[in-house]
Amino acid sequence: TGAHAFDQVCAANHVEHRLIKPRIPQTNGMIERFNGRIADVLATTRFDSSQHLTDTIKRYVQVYNQHIPQKALGHIPPLQAMKSWYQKQPKLFKKRVYNLAGLDS
Secondary structure, three states, X not given: OOOOHHHHHHHHOOOOOOOOOOOOHHHHHHXXXXXXXXXXXXXXXXXXXXXHHHHHHHHHHHHHHHHOOEHHHOOEOHHHXXXXXXXXXXXXXXXXXXXXXXXXX
């Protein structure tokens, strides 16, 4: 409907918010695989504190984005795909693509 806060943030930043059809594994396979990998890390690691959990997830996301090739991206890591897209169409980006870990602020 566009009334949700997330939809409003997307609209304010000129981001197209697309929803996937439920129960269509071809569409959400990458997301499900990523969530499954995170679940594997969580199931096989004993965390001593919430900070240990947070640090582990941040490290995994960094490895995933910078080092694990994705078939859907032509067998390159997501960060490399972003850099390639940035070189081809820099006007689509508000910021230059960096190799920095963590979320944008």
